Amino acid sequence: MQNRIFLTLLFCSTLFSCAQVPDKKGGHYEFFNLEAIAKTDIDMVADTHVKQTLEQLKLLATKLYKRNPREWKKTKWKSRDAAIARIFKQPFPSVNRKRSVDSIRLAFDERYKGDRVFAYIAGLGSMLTASYNDKRDFYLFDDLDAQKIYNGARNIEVASWLLQTKKDRYGQYFLLSSGKGVSATNRSYDRLFGKMIGQQDTLAQIVATKNHRAIKNVIQSAAQFVFLPV
Numbered sequence: 001m002q003n004r005i006f007l008t009l010l011f012c013s014t015l016f017s018c019a020q021v022p023d024k025k026g027g028h029y030e031f032f033n034l035e036a037i038a039k040t041d042i043d044m045v046a047d048t049h050v051k052q053t054l055e056q057l058k059l060l061a062t063k064l065y066k067r068n069p070r071e072w073k074k075t076k077w078k079s080r081d082a083a084i085a086r087i088f089k090q091p092f093p094s095v096n097r098k099r100s101v102d103s104i105r106l107a108f109d110e111r112y113k114g115d116r117v118f119a120y121i122a123g124l125g126s127m128l129t130a131s132y133n134d135k136r137d138f139y140l141f142d143d144l145d146a147q148k149i150y151n152g153a154r155n156i157e158v159a160s161w162l163l164q165t166k167k168d169r170y171g172q173y174f175l176l177s178s179g180k181g182v183s184a185t186n187r188s189y190d191r192l193f194g195k196m197i198g199q200q201d202t203l204a205q206i207v208a209t210k211n212h213r214a215i216k217n218v219i220q221s222a223a224q225f226v227f228l229p230v
Helices: 002-016 034-038 041-067 080-087 100-106 116-131 146-165 188-211
Strands: 019-022 029-032
Touching: 041 080, 041 116, 041 188, 080 116, 100 116, 100 146, 116 146, 146 188
Parallel strands: none
Antiparallel strands: 019 029
16 A cells, blocks of 8 residues: 555656646746655655765765875876765765775775775765665655664764774874864864764664664774674
């Protein structure tokens, strides 16, 4: 029954996605998108959270390339913007056939000689997408898993810790990030990671409440940081 309703809504949306509605004030016509009819309030909230998280991930990519220009210069791309654009095509690309947390780990592997920002951001992107069940837009009968989204937030924490702590055999950071300024440490990276983690946690709680399911909380110490399944 649900499938029939969804197909009906999809059919109507396709036929009338640019339907006209009379404007009572002046007899003019306004356009609206019937696609929104197939979305619940939760779907629209999820859309917003996912969009904002991916926008912040793109900002993180920009910041990392600015601090590590040698990384995009390892590639065939002629500019930083071009290097960023190739990461954020849909779906997120694999790196040496690795995706999600395996791609994140690759960014801190001494044997890897490629673009480490690419491996790091593409891995975060594909991991986050997996936490959303490989969707970026949500509709009436799409299901989200609160535990996956929560685990995604914990994985961002692990990725942030790796970025700030992992060094090569010579004691050099694989990727420069926060660093030390003239008078203080640059906290903009911490704020950016904090926003992404907060949005994941908020969405996880919303979905858990909607589905009447509890989230299994995980507390990790810095010495025990491990990626969780999504």
